[in-house]
Amino acid sequence: NPEKTTFKRVMLKISGEALMGDQGFGLHPPTVERIAREVQTVQAMGVEVCMVIGGGNIFRGLQGSAQGMERTTADYMGMLATVMNALAMQGALESLGIHSRVISAIPMDQVCEPYIRRRAVRHLEKKRVCIFAAGTGNPYFTTDTAATLRANEMRCEAIFKGTKVDGVYDKDPAKHDDAVRYDDITYDEVLQKHLGVMDASAIALARDNDLPIIVFSLDEPGGFRGILAGEGTYTRVH
Numbered sequence: 468n469p470e471k472t473t474f475k476r477v478m479l480k481i482s483g484e485a486l487m488g489d490q491g492f493g494l495h496p497p498t499v500e501r502i503a504r505e506v507q508t509v510q511a512m513g514v515e516v517c518m519v520i521g522g523g524n525i526f527r528g529l530q531g532s533a534q535g536m537e538r539t540t541a542d543y544m545g546m547l548a549t550v551m552n553a554l555a556m557q558g559a560l561e562s563l564g565i566h567s568r569v570i571s572a573i574p575m576d577q578v579c580e581p582y583i584r585r586r587a588v589r590h591l592e593k594k595r596v597c598i599f600a601a602g603t604g605n606p607y608f609t610t611d612t613a614a615t616l617r618a619n620e621m622r623c624e625a626i627f628k629g630t631k632v633d634g635v636y637d638k639d640p641a642k643h644d645d646a647v648r649y650d651d652i653t654y655d656e657v658l659q660k661h662l663g664v665m666d667a668s669a670i671a672l673a674r675d676n677d678l679p680i681i682v683f684s685l686d687e688p689g690g691f692r693g694i695l696a697g698e699g700t701y702t703r704v705h
């Protein structure tokens with residue numbers, strides 16, 4: 468029964484690129500709306516939803532620093548990009564009638580809420596979707612680490628990492644026909660084999676706190692709800 472799930476509170480992590488559609492850059496509103504609908508179906512199951520959205524569709528710190536920018540400046544620009552994506556997602560959720568809050572690691576009061584843990588927990592209890600923006604608020608981190616940090620702080624039961632493919636493969640399935648998907652894999656195997664699930668600091672932070680990472684495809688309509696109900700294919704990193 469896809470309406471039933473054992474999960475009570477989850478973190479959905481998506482990259483900024485998941486919002487750009489086929490455009491190659493920026494935001495594609497119909498794609499943002501499609502993902503908002505995925506969140507809606509999960510929220511309708513009674514699950515409390517946290518989200519972290521990357522910023523790579525707009526700006527990546529590493530790219531900026533490779534072009535000669537000061538790394539920290541470039542990283543702050545990347546964090547600001549995640550706020551833009553969070554606002555776009557909030558708008559899409561709102562148009563579906565879903566209450567949400569954008570909660571930024573870097574205070575910007577006119578735009579969204581600052582991060583205050585107890586306040587965020589309260590929003591979740593009231594079934595508001597919490598979109599955590601500006602990453603961890605620190606340069607040299609990624610939004611994967613931010614998602615893991617916030618998932619721990621919010622006591623989420625798992626991180627759901629929505630990607631283009633339905634799990635973790637031993638090699639890139641877009642390039643290799645014989646790539647094999649793992650059903651289950653340990654954090655240490657992911658690190659040892661350098662599998663590009665999340666960056667190493669995010670994997671280690673999940674491992675040290677026993678936070679499972681569930682890698683699934685966001686391209687399947689209804690996929691997120693299905694995975695929460697235990698259906699479909701995915702990889703569980705634990």
Ligand code: UDP
Pocket residue numbers: 481482483484520521522523524526527528529541542543544545546548549601602603604605606607608609610611613
């Ligand atoms: N970033 C940062 N600290 C954080 C999170 C993000 O400095 O805690 C910056 C970093 O420059 C990164 C950019 O924000 O490149 C966008 O985030 P990320 O690359 O994780 O986005 P994604 O690849 O998920 O779209």
